[in-house]
Amino acid sequence: MLGITLLCTFEENKKIIMNKGVVKFFNETKGFGFIKDESTGQEYFVHVSGLVDEIRENDEVTYELQEGRKGLNAVNVKRA
Numbered sequence: 001m002l003g004i005t006l007l008c009t010f011e012e013n014k015k016i017i018m019n020k021g022v023v024k025f026f027n028e029t030k031g032f033g034f035i036k037d038e039s040t041g042q043e044y045f046v047h048v049s050g051l052v053d054e055i056r057e058n059d060e061v062t063y064e065l066q067e068g069r070k071g072l073n074a075v076n077v078k079r080a
Contacts, residue, residue, distance in 0.1 A: 018062040020080060023055050035061060035074045050075035 019037055021044075026033030031048035033055075044065065046055075050073060055061060063074040 017064070019065065019074075020060070020062055021074075023057050023059045023061060026055055026057055033057075035063060035077070044072055044074040045070070046074040046077055050077055052076055052078045055079065 020039070021035040021037045023046075024034045024036045024043060026046070033046050034043045035046050036043050044063075045068065046063070050063075050066075053061075055077060060080040061074075061077050062080050063077040065072045066075045067073075
């Protein structure tokens with residue numbers, strides 16, 4: 001008989017923090033822009049691949065942060 005052990009990792013009570021901000025700049029042709037966080041004032045890069053909804057300058061949005069090649073990027077961006 002072979003004994004097989006499966007190891008699983010569960011993250012209980014994991015909360016995803018949705019940040020809020022305003023689209024400072026977004027170039028639809030090039031597919032990128034920046035979101036300014038409403039609480040810190042920090043700006044984050046956003047690429048069209050990280051959008052859930054279409055966005056335009058001055059839209060209020062919610063988003064998550066994800067480490068990118070050059071720092072934190074806004075992903076799962078939705079209009080608020």
